[in-house]
Amino acid sequence: xxxxxxxxxxxxxxxxxxxxxxxxxxxxxxxxxxxxxxxxxxxxxxxxxxxxxxxxxxxxxxxxxxxxxxxxxxxxxxxxxxxxxxxxxxxxxxxxxxxxxxxxxxxxxxxxxxxxxxxx
Amino acid sequence: xxxxxxxxxxxxxxxxxxxxxxxxxxxxxxxxxxxxxxxxxxxxxxxxxxxxxxxxxxxxxxxxxxxxxxxxxxxxxxxxxxxxxxxxxxxxxxxxxxxxxxxxxxxxxxxxxxxxxxxx
Numbered sequence: 199x200x201x202x203x204x205x206x207x208x209x210x211x212x213x214x215x216x217x218x219x220x221x222x223x224x225x226x227x228x229x230x231x232x233x234x235x236x237x238x239x240x241x242x243x244x245x246x247x248x249x250x251x252x253x254x255x256x257x258x259x260x261x262x263x264x265x266x267x268x269x270x271x272x273x274x275x276x277x278x279x280x281x282x283x284x285x286x287x288x289x290x291x292x293x294x295x296x297x298x299x300x301x302x303x304x305x306x307x308x309x310x311x312x313x314x315x316x317x318x
Numbered sequence: 319x320x321x322x323x324x325x326x327x328x329x330x331x332x333x334x335x336x337x338x339x340x341x342x343x344x345x346x347x348x349x350x351x352x353x354x355x356x357x358x359x360x361x362x363x364x365x366x367x368x369x370x371x372x373x374x375x376x377x378x379x380x381x382x383x384x385x386x387x388x389x390x391x392x393x394x395x396x397x398x399x400x401x402x403x404x405x406x407x408x409x410x411x412x413x414x415x416x417x418x419x420x421x422x423x424x425x426x427x428x429x430x431x432x433x434x435x436x437x438x
Contacts, residue, residue, distance in 0.1 A: 266436050312324070
């Protein structure tokens with residue numbers, strides 16, 4: 199079963215974390231044909247954590263999980279911290295396929311999104 | 319003359335700031351029919367600053383400037399700091415139209431971008 203995990207940084211502002219949950223809910227509707235489960239997790243500060251969310255997806259039957267970083271920039275979090283969590287879980291669950299999608303800032307079609315916003 | 323100013327946070331990592339310059343260059347090509355000038359600025363840490371970039375756009379002939387925040391979340395920077403810079407410049411240049419576009423995280427079509435990334 200395929201699952202998608204949207205990973206954000208996590209904030210001390212509750213409303214920022216709720217924004218991520220809302221994005222994940224919209225994403226779940228959008229990707230339902232490709233991913234049976236779509237959830238979100240936070241790198242730090244907020245819950246659920248990345249390891250907890252991966253554990254739960256696997257407990258719920260996922261065996262092919264794509265982790266997608268909701269980050270604009272490839273700082274240490276995107277380059278090291280999230281991949282380290284994914285690598286740990288690969289060792290823990292060798293029977294599960296765990297993939298890292300390109301992070302949001304790498305999407306070429308972001309430029310079109312910015313163009314639309316600029317014209318609103 | 320219409321101008322677009324892409325505003326990012328600014329980072330101590332030079333490569334992150336260069337990423338923003340690259341995004342602004344791509345955006346300039348995309349929006350050329352709508353905006354005669356497209357540039358970028360940083361809220362803090364890196365240069366050019368928002369006030370300097372607005373001054374330069376006006377010196378170069380812009381009289382209708384759209385400021386677009388390259389931020390995913392509406393934290394204090396998006397809600398208060400960037401609007402404060404824009405308001406200061408409105409007072410300084412009453413003859414120039416200065417608008418704030420919705421910030422990137424508000425774009426409904428971000429969901430489609432995430433979907434594409436998840437399937438790569």
